[in-house]
Amino acid sequence: MAQDRVALVTGAGSGIGRATARKLLAGGARVVATDRDAKGLAETASMAAAADRLRTLVQDVTDEAAPADAVRAAVDGFGGLDWLVNNAGIGRSTSVADTEDADWDRFMQTNLRSVFRFSRQALGVMKPGRGAIVHLASVFGLIGYPGSAAYSTAKAAVVGLTHQMAADYGPKGIRVNAVAPGLIETAMTRERLHGDPRYRKLMLDTTPFPRWGQPEDIANAIAFLLSDEAAFVNGHVLAVDGGWSVTNYVKSAFD
Numbered sequence: 001m002a003q004d005r006v007a008l009v010t011g012a013g014s015g016i017g018r019a020t021a022r023k024l025l026a027g028g029a030r031v032v033a034t035d036r037d038a039k040g041l042a043e044t045a046s047m048a049a050a051a052d053r054l055r056t057l058v059q060d061v062t063d064e065a066a067p068a069d070a071v072r073a074a075v076d077g078f079g080g081l082d083w084l085v086n087n088a089g090i091g092r093s094t095s096v097a098d099t100e101d102a103d104w105d106r107f108m109q110t111n112l113r114s115v116f117r118f119s120r121q122a123l124g125v126m127k128p129g130r131g132a133i134v135h136l137a138s139v140f141g142l143i144g145y146p147g148s149a150a151y152s153t154a155k156a157a158v159v160g161l162t163h164q165m166a167a168d169y170g171p172k173g174i175r176v177n178a179v180a181p182g183l184i185e186t187a188m189t190r191e192r193l194h195g196d197p198r199y200r201k202l203m204l205d206t207t208p209f210p211r212w213g214q215p216e217d218i219a220n221a222i223a224f225l226l227s228d229e230a231a232f233v234n235g236h237v238l239a240v241d242g243g244w245s246v247t248n249y250v251k252s253a254f255d
């Protein structure tokens, strides 16, 4: 299904980005995987089944030259670019009163500005009817959550950007969608998930599903949204969260 497609996945040295790169490779795509973490990226490459269809690039998505370098790697290495997954991101912010200017800027640079800049660069080479972009939003960008001002604001803006880009580029045959993960066990969440029993219990007790998410749950949704199976899906924000964001579920109330 993805045999003739070239994908660029940012933040592919860990978690959701790694699972997505592996899923797309397994489907036959050629993949450029980027991350600022050289070791993580090398681990992703070592797990990949088809090394000849994978190029890795160590870069920070907030660097000015990063989007151009990454898109060039796809064009030079594989002859073009069809799919972009704007996945690289940082987590765990604080409430407004506790947020320093530098922290706010860091979240906006990494989780929002890079999404805009990578999208702009990719749109320059994507072909109508073949192109698809998936942004990583978050359920925290859909509803409020205590102590998450900069992160949630950036993710809410990614939701807005998804809608806006769908309107601008859908007519040109390039679809733009987003996935909004719930709690997924990755490097971003593992410490809190396993080190803070109250948080773990709270998240599980408010999710109407008997487990938290794994990176593959999100990779599967991303692969679908990129694929031709989602040919009429444009501007959609797909929550993959076990039902967390659309229910008022509290486990103890229904035991």
Ligand SMILES: NC(=O)c1ccc[n+]([C@@H]2O[C@H](COP(=O)([O-])OP(=O)(O)OC[C@H]3O[C@@H](n4cnc5c(N)ncnc54)[C@H](O)[C@@H]3O)[C@@H](O)[C@H]2O)c1
Residues within 6 Å of the ligand: 010, 011, 012, 013, 014, 015, 016, 017, 034, 035, 036, 037, 040, 059, 060, 061, 062, 086, 087, 088, 089, 090, 091, 110, 136, 137, 138, 139, 180, 181, 182, 183, 184, 185, 186, 187, 188, 189
């Ligand atoms: N894990 C969750 O519960 C969850 C929930 C909602 C949304 N998300 C989103 O999913 C995406 C992936 O998160 P994850 O859970 O896999 O986290 P992760 O920490 O496992 O992976 C993020 C990757 O992005 C890379 N990265 C971070 N900043 C970078 C930068 N400036 N330049 C280049 N690479 C950079 C990291 O090195 C890391 O490899 C993020 O956008 C995150 O906000 C995650």
